[in-house]
Amino acid sequence: MELDPVEVRVLGCLLEKQRTTPDQYPLSLNGLRLAANQSTSRDPVVDYDEGTIRQALDRLGRRGWTRLASGPGSRAAKFRHLLDDALQLTPSQLAVLAVLMLRGPQTVAELRVRTERLYPFASTEDVETTLRDLAGRELAEEGARHRWRQLLGEAGEAVAPQPAPAPPSSDLEERVAELERIVAELQERLA
Numbered sequence: 001m002e003l004d005p006v007e008v009r010v011l012g013c014l015l016e017k018q019r020t021t022p023d024q025y026p027l028s029l030n031g032l033r034l035a036a037n038q039s040t041s042r043d044p045v046v047d048y049d050e051g052t053i054r055q056a057l058d059r060l061g062r063r064g065w066t067r068l069a070s071g072p073g074s075r076a077a078k079f080r081h082l083l084d085d086a087l088q089l090t091p092s093q094l095a096v097l098a099v100l101m102l103r104g105p106q107t108v109a110e111l112r113v114r115t116e117r118l119y120p121f122a123s124t125e126d127v128e129t130t131l132r133d134l135a136g137r138e139l140a141e142e143g144a145r146h147r148w149r150q151l152l153g154e155a156g157e158a159v160a161p162q163p164a165p166a167p168p169s170s171d172l173e174e175r176v177a178e179l180e181r182i183v184a185e186l187q188e189r190l191a
Helices: 005-020 029-037 050-063 083-087 091-103 108-114 124-136 169-190
Strands: 066-068 078-081 140-142 148-150
Touching: 005 029, 005 050, 005 066, 005 078, 005 091, 029 050, 050 066, 083 091, 091 108, 091 124, 091 140, 091 148, 108 124, 124 140
Parallel strands: none
Antiparallel strands: 066 078, 140 148
16 A cells, blocks of 8 residues: 555545535645645645646545545536545544644654544543554554554655756856946946
């Protein structure tokens, strides 16, 4: 079930937004891009464009984990996840997986706090039970320092904004020479 980082982020966002903003779910492509690139509650912070998100949705759709959910009268294409049906997951398991997909490895205590908006766990023991169930299905594992991680795929690396490339030096030299010529001409006119 090795998903790439974009697929993990897209699926995590669909899981999260289904619970936290049900009036806006299913998500449009632009809404999904904004959710994937938001800087809060995400680790790593990324900067995916719509084409990248769309390709991930296509790959997830071929697995049967997402689908187009907008009707014929819709102005924008909207997408939803099918992970609960595809993997027979409970709401508590979906909540834990969503947080692990969006925020990376977490302790049980962190998961209890961070899943609160997605699923109201009654106790830390309930979170542990959910994690053990996911581990039994090889969807999560406990790692170093008692931090749990999801096993659907890699979360990826942060994407640093790329600076604009510098123009080639010959082009720059030509532009500077032209500007110097214009300035000299203007100085002559003023004198």
